[in-house]
Amino acid sequence: xxxxxxxxxxxxxxxxxxxxxxxxxxxxxxxxxxxxxxxxxxxxxxxxxxxxxxxxxxxxxxxxxxxxxxxxxxxxxxxxxxxxxxxxxxxxxxxxxxxxxxxxxxxxxxxxxxxxxxxxxxxxxxxxxxxxxxxxxxxxxxxxxxxxxxxxxxxxxxxxxxxxxxxxxxxxxxxxxxxxxxxxxxxxxxxxxxxxxxxxxxxxxxxxxx
Ligand SMILES: CC(C)(COP(=O)(O)OP(=O)(O)OC[C@H]1O[C@@H](n2cnc3c(N)ncnc32)[C@H](O)[C@@H]1OP(=O)(O)O)[C@@H](O)C(=O)NCCC(=O)NCCS
Numbered sequence: 001x002x003x004x005x006x007x008x009x010x011x012x013x014x015x016x017x018x019x020x021x022x023x024x025x026x027x028x029x030x031x032x033x034x035x036x037x038x039x040x041x042x043x044x045x046x047x048x049x050x051x052x053x054x055x056x057x058x059x060x061x062x063x064x065x066x067x068x069x070x071x072x073x074x075x076x077x078x079x080x081x082x083x084x085x086x087x088x089x090x091x092x093x094x095x096x097x098x099x100x101x102x103x104x105x106x107x108x109x110x111x112x113x114x115x116x117x118x119x120x121x122x123x124x125x126x127x128x129x130x131x132x133x134x135x136x137x138x139x140x141x142x143x144x145x146x147x148x149x150x151x152x153x154x155x156x157x158x159x160x161x162x163x164x165x166x167x168x169x170x171x172x173x174x175x176x177x178x179x180x181x182x183x184x185x186x187x188x189x190x191x192x193x194x195x196x197x198x199x200x201x202x203x204x205x206x207x208x209x210x
Pocket of ligand 1: 029030031033034090091092093094097098099100101102103104105126127128131132133134136137
């Protein structure tokens with residue numbers, strides 16, 4: 001699967017991406033507000049194996065894509081983990097590439113895919129209140145802050161709060177039938193089932209992207 005944006009190519013991972021992924025996923029700067037990372041080599045390998053397995057599943061419930069410039073190596077990840085008619089969005093960008101609008105561009109594209117192709121009814125994302133850059137990305141792609149979960153994520157031994165953002169579709173053209181049709185166009189529809197690891201670099205058997 002591939003999505004193209006103005007500057008980026010978002011594409012399925014391969015096992016050959018290991019070195020590129022590890023170079024940003026092992027950086028302590030990207031792990032401050034998330035449960036995963038900094039990655040060990042085993043974390044990165046397991047993450048990629050699970051991404052590849054998700055691509056091959058009969059019913060795809062996880063769309064974790066490499067963020068690249070056309071023809072370049074991955075310098076970030078963006079992902080959508082699907083459970084029935086809901087999705088959860090997440091992303092990470094290599095610290096040396098921060099502040100250039102890449103997370104916004106990648107997240108906007110995958111959000112559009114979730115709503116227009118998968119016809120998801122609600123797509124959510126969470127971030128720590130202190131993670132201003134992430135909250136700003138979610139605002140910029142049109143998601144609304146709908147809540148605050150107290151002591152939601154255990155991050156390196158400390159329970160941290162989460163802001164909850166949502167993008168709800170209010171039209172009635174969402175639901176399994178429409179998603180099945182999306183599937184027949186080349187992207188498989190999803191069903192409740194296996195929580196294939198999503199997103200960024202540490203492999204996690206849970207739908208959360210963080
Ligand atoms: C969050 C993250 C993905 C943002 O990536 P990015 O490519 O730098 O994001 P963008 O350039 O698209 O946009 C960042 C926005 O946040 C703003 N921003 C950056 N740092 C900020 C800060 N400390 N306070 C307030 N705003 C900030 C930028 O100015 C920009 O907004 P603007 O366009 O209105 O100026 C990146 O910092 C990251 O990978 N962090 C580590 C992993 C992570 O936290 N992932 C999110 C999990 S919830």
